[in-house]
Amino acid sequence: MKRNGGDYSMAHDDSQPHIQYNVGEKPSILTSNFFMDQVGEIVLALTPDGLSWKLMESLSNEDGSSCWGIRLASKSDTSIKSSDVYAADFIDWGLVHETRHTNAGCLFDHVSEMYRFRVHGIQKSKAQPSHWTSIIHTFGHDNRQTCQMWVNRINMFLGLETNRPKSLLVFVHPRSGKRNGCRIWENVAPLFSQAKVKTKVVVTERAGHAFDAMTSITNRELNSYDGVVAVGGDGLFNEILNGILLSRHNAPYPPVPPDHGQTVDTHNEIVDPGPTVTMAEPLASGEDESPLLSTSLDSHVTNPNPDPEVSFPNERFRFGLIPSGSTDAIVMCTTGARDPVTSALQIILGERLRLDIAQVVRWKTSRTSKDEPRVRYTASFAGYGFYGDVITESEKYRWMGPKRYDYAGTKVFLKHRSYDAEVSYINVEQEKTNTWANGRRIKAFWDLSKEPERALCRAKCDVCNTNQTTSDTHQESKLTRVRGRFLSIGAAVISCRNEKAPDGFVADAHLSDGFLDLILIKDCPRAFYLWHLTELARKGGTPLNFDFIEHHKTTTFTFTSFGEESVWNVDGEVLVAHKLSAQVFRGLISLFASGPET
Numbered sequence: 001m002k003r004n005g006g007d008y009s010m011a012h013d014d015s016q017p018h019i020q021y022n023v024g025e026k027p028s029i030l031t032s033n034f035f036m037d038q039v040g041e042i043v044l045a046l047t048p049d050g051l052s053w054k055l056m057e058s059l060s061n062e063d064g065s066s067c068w069g070i071r072l073a074s075k076s077d078t079s080i081k082s083s084d085v086y087a088a089d090f091i092d093w094g095l096v097h098e099t100r101h102t103n104a105g106c107l108f109d110h111v112s113e114m115y116r117f118r119v120h121g122i123q124k125s126k127a128q129p130s131h132w133t134s135i136i137h138t139f140g141h142d143n144r145q146t147c148q149m150w151v152n153r154i155n156m157f158l159g160l161e162t163n164r165p166k167s168l169l170v171f172v173h174p175r176s177g178k179r180n181g182c183r184i185w186e187n188v189a190p191l192f193s194q195a196k197v198k199t200k201v202v203v204t205e206r207a208g209h210a211f212d213a214m215t216s217i218t219n220r221e222l223n224s225y226d227g228v229v230a231v232g233g234d235g236l237f238n239e240i241l242n243g244i245l246l247s248r249h250n251a252p253y254p255p256v257p258p259d260h261g262q263t264v265d266t267h268n269e270i271v272d273p274g275p276t277v278t279m280a281e282p283l284a285s286g287e288d289e290s291p292l293l294s295t296s297l298d299s300h301v302t303n304p305n306p307d308p309e310v311s312f313p314n315e316r317f318r319f320g321l322i323p324s325g326s327t328d329a330i331v332m333c334t335t336g337a338r339d340p341v342t343s344a345l346q347i348i349l350g351e352r353l354r355l356d357i358a359q360v361v362r363w364k365t366s367r368t369s370k371d372e373p374r375v376r377y378t379a380s381f382a383g384y385g386f387y388g389d390v391i392t393e394s395e396k397y398r399w400m401g402p403k404r405y406d407y408a409g410t411k412v413f414l415k416h417r418s419y420d421a422e423v424s425y426i427n428v429e430q431e432k433t434n435t436w437a438n439g440r441r442i443k444a445f446w447d448l449s450k451e452p453e454r455a456l457c458r459a460k461c462d463v464c465n466t467n468q469t470t471s472d473t474h475q476e477s478k479l480t481r482v483r484g485r486f487l488s489i490g491a492a493v494i495s496c497r498n499e500k501a502p503d504g505f506v507a508d509a510h511l512s513d514g515f516l517d518l519i520l521i522k523d524c525p526r527a528f529y530l531w532h533l534t535e536l537a538r539k540g541g542t543p544l545n546f547d548f549i550e551h552h553k554t555t556t557f558t559f560t561s562f563g564e565e566s567v568w569n570v571d572g573e574v575l576v577a578h579k580l581s582a583q584v585f586r587g588l589i590s591l592f593a594s595g596p597e598t
């Protein structure tokens with residue numbers, strides 16, 4: 001066999017094998033013969049779309065040769081798109097394993113020495129398309145220059161991929177989840193080096209370290225990075241998010257909850273509000289499109305550190321998350337997998353996804369306190385009652401690791417406490433929500449409830465990519481007030497999918513539709529609440545399909561507590577609040593993620 005017959009352009013020398021291109025295939029820029037490791041002698045072509053190769057043997061046997069009935073070359077692994085390639089490098093002289101075919105169609109292994117180069121790319125698992133792995137193709141040739149020329153050409157093409165990060169700031173939480181943050185970073189760091197992405201790594205030493213670093217970083221330094229990556233859990237991610245946004249996001253606050261002087265008991269006793277009452281107040285036409293937001297203009301507190309250079313929404317600067325936490329809901333919702341390699345590869349390939357962010361403002365810590373408004377941003381979830389009590393309880397058992405949430409959850413469930421509160425929310429979708437709820441009831445009756453009733457959020461989601469602004473929906477919005485005793489009040493920005501809730505707290509929440517999913521769980525018998533929790537833990541369950549649960553898509557809500565109080569759990573952090581309000585900002589930040597492939 002003549003080895004590496006040399007390079008040729010598409011005007012081939014007739015002594016070289018021709019590659020037949022199908023209609024629609026792009027012509028190649030470069031074509032050469034190589035020995036491909038584990039495959040055999042191939043003709044490699046570089047096209048604007050990527051690399052493709054064909055086995056020399058199969059050129060004359062296009063229907064695919066076989067050995068004892070096994071296909072030798074599969075069409076599915078004979079190309080790689082340039083959008084899936086993240087590096088090419090020359091690795092000098094060394095061994096290449098060739099798979100040679102005999103005339104009988106059978107194959108045997110042969111090892112030769114030659115110059116080699118590697119192409120690093122990604123591969124999506126067929127069974128779980130959200131799972132990405134890295135794949136390396138090695139090509140060998142007798143001529144060193146040929147290998148180097150190919151490496152240079154491929155790298156030249158990779159240089160044209162402008163979405164990809166070149167420089168990142170990375171925070172590693174060494175004690176997150178099972179305390180393996182550093183090991184997880186060490187496992188994925190080589191992928192960043194191969195892709196020539198510069199990383200400045202900071203290993204956090206205490207809670208608040210990443211927050212302080214992001215608050216004090218100058219805009220000049222922040223701008224020198226293409227993004228910031230958290231190697232940790234949702235808590236570390238939210239610390240970074242808050243560190244960046246608190247001093248750089250300028251927007252009017254959400255409205256202050258209304259005063260209830262006349263309904264609040266001055267002796268601090270629990271006031272029984274009676275049964276839960278819901279009042280819908282239609283807006284007068286011509287009124288400001290968002291009455292709650294109009295209040296916020298009056299209550300706007302000027303940001304003491306306005307920063308014109310890095311502002312949000314921001315398309316260029318992106319956030320990344322490599323999971324090593326206890327729950328990792330944000331990563332599961334935004335990549336579809338809880339896998340450090342998948343996340344690292346999505347960062348390296350410069351995937352881009354807009355994400356809604358909620359701004360939560362605490363106005364009063366207690367009934368009598370006079371506080372400055374305290375702002376927190378959240379990318380995932382804020383919950384009161386059950387969720388607040390679980391986080392408070394779980395803090396006592398930190399030493400248990402992630403298991404503390406199960407233990408604390410059981411204890412809080414057994415106490416079965418409900419809290420008196422009033423929630424006002426902008427009801428943007430009342431009609432749709434009611435129709436949907438009726439649909440769910442009918443489906444539940446006929447046991448068809450596994451069928452998804454609304455579009456689930458996925459990669460290239462239609463709902464998230466519509467141009468409809470949330471203010472459009474305000475045109476038909478209504479302000480609704482609900483007063484009652486609640487086991488929990490939850491506001492989800494995303495579905496909050498995790499291992500304990502495989503479909504998430506709100507299965508049909510979207511990553512960037514501009515809505516919060518407000519879930520009001522009214523007081524009910526413990527067995528019913530257990531039923532709800534069981535449905536939450538079940539894949540395909542219908543945890544919101546109960547009469548004691550209200551589910552509203554909203555943009556803004558306010559909250560006031562009465563009598564005995566719980567605390568808010570904002571992304572795993574406790575926020576004590578007697579009066580609080582929240583609003584969502586559509587697509588406020590961009591992530592290095594591609595969305596779940598469902």
Ligand SMILES: Nc1ncnc2c1ncn2[C@@H]1O[C@H](COP(=O)(O)OP(=O)(O)OP(=O)(O)O)[C@@H](O)[C@H]1O
Nearest residue numbers: 176177204205206207208232233234235236325326
């Ligand atoms: N080096 C550190 N030591 C202790 N706490 C830290 C450190 N670095 C960050 N933290 C804090 O730990 C909190 C939780 O971190 P993270 O979400 O990464 O891990 P986790 O195991 O998922 O935690 P949790 O279950 O508490 O959410 C963060 O909010 C952060 O404030």
